[in-house]
Amino acid sequence: MGVLHDRKTPPTSGRWQVAVWVGLALLLGGCLDPNDPGALVPPTASEDPGLPQLSVEVAGARRGLHVQTFGDPSLPPLFVIPGGPGADFRLLLPLAALADHHFVVMWDLRGAGLSDRVPNRELTLESIDEEVAAVKAHFAPDRKVSLVGHSFGGAVFLRYTARHPDDVEKLVMIEPMLFTAAARAGYSGGRPAAFAPPVQEAFWQNEYLSPQDHAAADFKVAGAIREATRNFYCDGEEPDPYPLWRYGAIASEVVMARIGEAGPDFDFSEGIDAFDGPMLLLAGSCGALGIDVQERFNVERVPGAEIVTIDGAGHISLFTSRADETIAALRSFLEAPP
Amino acid sequence: MRGRSGRRSLWLVTVLAAGIASAQALHVTAPRTRDEQLAATVGVEPELISTLSWAHRFSTPGSAGFWAGAGLKLAPATLFHCGALRAQLLAGAERYGTSGFGGGVGAFAYYVRDQSDVGRFDGFGVEVRGGPGYRGQRWSAALDLGYQLTFLTHIAHGPISEATFGDRQSTGPFAGPRDGWYGITAQRFRVGLAGGVAIAQHWSLTLALGSLVSRQRQGIFFGFNAGQFPVYAEAGVLFGWPRGP
Numbered sequence: 001m002g003v004l005h006d007r008k009t010p011p012t013s014g015r016w017q018v019a020v021w022v023g024l025a026l027l028l029g030g031c032l033d034p035n036d037p038g039a040l041v042p043p044t045a046s047e048d049p050g051l052p053q054l055s056v057e058v059a060g061a062r063r064g065l066h067v068q069t070f071g072d073p074s075l076p077p078l079f080v081i082p083g084g085p086g087a088d089f090r091l092l093l094p095l096a097a098l099a100d101h102h103f104v105v106m107w108d109l110r111g112a113g114l115s116d117r118v119p120n121r122e123l124t125l126e127s128i129d130e131e132v133a134a135v136k137a138h139f140a141p142d143r144k145v146s147l148v149g150h151s152f153g154g155a156v157f158l159r160y161t162a163r164h165p166d167d168v169e170k171l172v173m174i175e176p177m178l179f180t181a182a183a184r185a186g187y188s189g190g191r192p193a194a195f196a197p198p199v200q201e202a203f204w205q206n207e208y209l210s211p212q213d214h215a216a217a218d219f220k221v222a223g224a225i226r227e228a229t230r231n232f233y234c235d236g237e238e239p240d241p242y243p244l245w246r247y248g249a250i251a252s253e254v255v256m257a258r259i260g261e262a263g264p265d266f267d268f269s270e271g272i273d274a275f276d277g278p279m280l281l282l283a284g285s286c287g288a289l290g291i292d293v294q295e296r297f298n299v300e301r302v303p304g305a306e307i308v309t310i311d312g313a314g315h316i317s318l319f320t321s322r323a324d325e326t327i328a329a330l331r332s333f334l335e336a337p338p
Numbered sequence: 339m340r341g342r343s344g345r346r347s348l349w350l351v352t353v354l355a356a357g358i359a360s361a362q363a364l365h366v367t368a369p370r371t372r373d374e375q376l377a378a379t380v381g382v383e384p385e386l387i388s389t390l391s392w393a394h395r396f397s398t399p400g401s402a403g404f405w406a407g408a409g410l411k412l413a414p415a416t417l418f419h420c421g422a423l424r425a426q427l428l429a430g431a432e433r434y435g436t437s438g439f440g441g442g443v444g445a446f447a448y449y450v451r452d453q454s455d456v457g458r459f460d461g462f463g464v465e466v467r468g469g470p471g472y473r474g475q476r477w478s479a480a481l482d483l484g485y486q487l488t489f490l491t492h493i494a495h496g497p498i499s500e501a502t503f504g505d506r507q508s509t510g511p512f513a514g515p516r517d518g519w520y521g522i523t524a525q526r527f528r529v530g531l532a533g534g535v536a537i538a539q540h541w542s543l544t545l546a547l548g549s550l551v552s553r554q555r556q557g558i559f560f561g562f563n564a565g566q567f568p569v570y571a572e573a574g575v576l577f578g579w580p581r582g583p
Contacts (some may be wrong), residue, residue: 029521030519031490031518031519031520031521032516032518032519032520032521033520033521033522034520034523036516037512038511038512038515038516039515039516039520040493040499040515040516041502041515042502042503042506042512043512048511048512050510050512051506086563090505090506114506120556120557192562195386195415197415197416197419197420197454198419198454200385200386200413200415200416201385201413201416201419201420201422201452201454201456202565203383203384203385203565203567204385204413204416204420204422204452205452205459205565206383206524206526206552206565207424207450207452207461207463207486207488207524208450208452208459208461208463208488208491208523208524209459209461209488209491209493209523209524210488210523210524210525210526210552210553210554210565211552211554211558211564211565211566212524212525212552212553212554212555213555213556214556216523217554217556217558217563217564217565219499220565221563222456222498222499222502223454223455223456223498223499226498228562241501244502245502245503245506246502247563249561249563249564249565250556250558250563250564252561252563253558253561253562253563253564254556254558
């Protein structure tokens, strides 16, 4: 601020100004950075070596995936991924109960959950397919795997199955997102209530915490996600506390944009006719991706799939208050002879 | 080289700039009498907001004017849920020639707070807002340019935030979120248009529309998950009155 300093001002004033600026610099220098690992949100795989993880090379880059396995590796492999895009597998942890008959592998997709944040260019539908193949190459290189995907994860596994039918034993889609662009264009269910306090708060936070980095953006979602998923419950049902470590806010936006960019003819189920194994589409009876919506848009895209409904369950409560029924339905399907 | 009085004026403006609310109500309105003014606005940024501010005009010779005042910015939908508010000191300077063209700048030094199950947040920042414009006898219009920096925020994490660390990083260096002072936590840029019209001796209406963008290093310009809906709109009413009897 020297330009503003009057030459006739006593020197002590200048020293005082310098002291103020130095003090401010020291003050800010001693502050936490919102993007410091583990400051606002849990660290990712590359930030915390203590996390269970797997390093994979996808889209030309080596990235850390937050991966957890359950059960005996010699048992039939079962892969489980969450939805979002952006969510982590904490919600799906009750499915670890399937480890008594399967080698269960759960992971967060790149950019999501506690897996590494990656540049936007690495987040494509092709690279997600490549990522599933990389995980399979590590855990089950010579065996078929059964796949359980929730929401967006169900669509990811459907696409993988259609493109790699010989790699898949059984496919389970739990309330998968809508498979076709036409369906997504014609259905807007599930949008958050814009004026609900937690959603309004997420925007108000921009006054003091703007989404300048992954950590801040992810932090904001953690506060709003319970309210943002209210439409995925039965009418009048109070949302459960959402089991979440960290939501990949940026990956969520980027991947949804990629799906949009794929064009009006894009269909996650394209080529699924090549798969002749068992398929299950499981849905709750309530909420924005419940059985009514699945029957309206998705069921016809997966001919031959077994359809199972959990009465009174929604998109989230399938794994919380109604987890036992969900697990029982999965056991019935996965443990039945092919 | 500026003269001493010019430097003092610049210094005054700069200092005041270190300290905003309804800036468009400050620098583009067209009240006929306004040594003192009260402004109340409602808007979306995209959250519902409302502001209430008072400003006093210092007597100055010539066409320049200086303002100082105080205000509150509230988020009505979260006020009772989260206690979300921003208290601010505001200052401004304006200079309009006899042709009506000129400009103004408003500056705010603010304290912002919010509290919910996510945590308690107490932030301190500055916002500068203004632009060139035209002011006639009954109406005015100007660019509405702004920059906002929350440079210091104390975060005390609440149960939702703490729960995100559960059963994964419950021990070790990442045992939980860190409470404390965070530096440079928010930056926003504003580009819009603002205007006002005098509707009576003491009353004016104001309107501002434009884009309000948070700095976002991953390039997400528009997205719910990224907390980015880059629009704002604010309408207000201004009451001004002359100094003294």
